[in-house]
Amino acid sequence: KGCDVIIDFTSPASSLENLYAAAEEKKAIVIGTTGFSEEQLKKIKDLSKEIRCVLSPNMSVGVNVMFKVIRDMAKILADEYDIEIIEAHHRFKKDAPSGTAMKMAEILADSVKRDLLKVGVYARKGVIGERKKEEIGIQTIRAGDIVGEHTVMFGGLGERLEITHKAQSRDNFARGAVKAALWIVGMPHGIYDMQDVLGLR
Structure with missing residues (x-):
């Protein structure tokens, strides 16, 4: 009170x-x-x-700047580049993907006018065929005492751009x-x- x-x-x-x-x-x-x-x-x-x-799923200033940057990057790159998100956290984290990774996926999908429920891919295994152009991949790592790492990858033919945030504490x-x-x-x-x-x- x-x-x-x-x-x-x-x-x-x-x-x-x-x-x-x-x-x-x-x-x-x-x-x-x-x-x-x-x-x-x-x-x-x-x-x-x-x-x-x-x-907010993440209170970090750096992550929130990253939210803004990836929105702008997606608008420029999404037609020709594949979008993937990789997140890593400590072994004790209970939810997956992280709230931050899901927020990134929502921002990216909204930026390129895609329905995340239809294009989000959370695992790949077996003979699944070629990657669909509209997919947004969200992959999860859980290991040790990783505080939190998030990478957004824009993969093109002949090059790729990655933006990463690593929380050290x-x-x-x-x-x-x-x-x-x-x-x-x-x-x-x-x-x-x-x-x-x-x-x-």
Whole structure:
């Protein structure tokens, strides 16, 4: 009760409980949890009409700059280059692909006007034939204590472009969350993300 903003990095169920508490106490909330179902996301959006909420799968400034860059790259390259996302995290991470990788896939699909439900490919095995041009691949690695790595690859004939973000500690997520908390206090009720916080729209 003695705060202005709640910062939440828990689990989907716990985040919803904290969101209800924030709404009841008229507090703002910053949520960095991933793995929400569509139904849970709808509840978050509905509740955010009553309070101020920043919801982002990744609070890192670098990752959010990467979100903007890959959107622009896709608009230029997607007609001639294949798009693949590779993400790697520690062995203890429970959801896959990561929320950040899924956000990247959504950004890329939206940028090139493709339906991610139809073109997203999450595994390849066996004799599957040639890669379809419209595919967006999202591949997952889980090993050791990797904090978080995300690479977006634009593969063409004769060349490829890759943009990678590597988190070396979790401190950058905490710094981003604090930045979001300071920003959200003065905003109208509604749901925002780190692109809004950083002025990247």
